[in-house]
Amino acid sequence: MRAADEAALHRVARRRARQEFQRKERVDVRYSVDEKTEILAEAGRLGLAGAHLVGAIVMGHLNGDLALPEQRTTTDDLIDELAALRTQVARIGTNVNQIAHRLNSGGNPHPVDSAVLAEAGRVLAMVKQAVTAIDATADVAATQQRAA
Structure with a gap:
């Protein structure tokens, strides 16, 4: 599965919010044994019930x-x-945070620990910048897509 496909599935499945009232209406769907197994495996991997996954995907499609x-x-x-x-x-x-935490946890420091900590701080700053840039780019793309 491509990263884009997995991200789309996860985004839509997690977005479906609980409603204040119980859902009572049903739509029956038939699957082969293999299809059902795949649906339940994917739902389990995402930490969802099979019906929730299928419902979220259908409603995600209907909502665009x-x-x-x-x-x-x-x-x-x-x-x-x-x-x-x-x-x-x-x-x-x-x-990187876990590495920095381990180095800062005390004990007998090694001579290179300060250099590693400095590099860890630099990498963390770069990661924060990258995440911010990725978020901004995704936001621009989503906004332009909605406008189109």
Whole structure:
């Protein structure tokens, strides 16, 4: 699965908010055993119920947030790739933070610890700038897409 596809699915599935009243209406859908297995596996990976995942995808499509594969634009792909990139860059920041925390936790410092800490601070600043730039770019792309 491409990063853009996974990001789009995750974005739409997580966006579906609970409603104040219980949903009582049903739409029955039939799947093959393999299709059902895939749906439940993906829902489990995302921490969702299978019905929630299917409902979120359908409602996302109806609300214009999720296009069918043949309806996707390059802007949709760009936004979702940026979301996936942001996640990866943020993970780098988390890892650097963990390294800095370990070095600052006391004990017997090594001679290179101060240099590593300084570099960690520089990398964290770069990660923050990258995340901010990614967010701004995704926002511009989404705004232009809505205007179109």
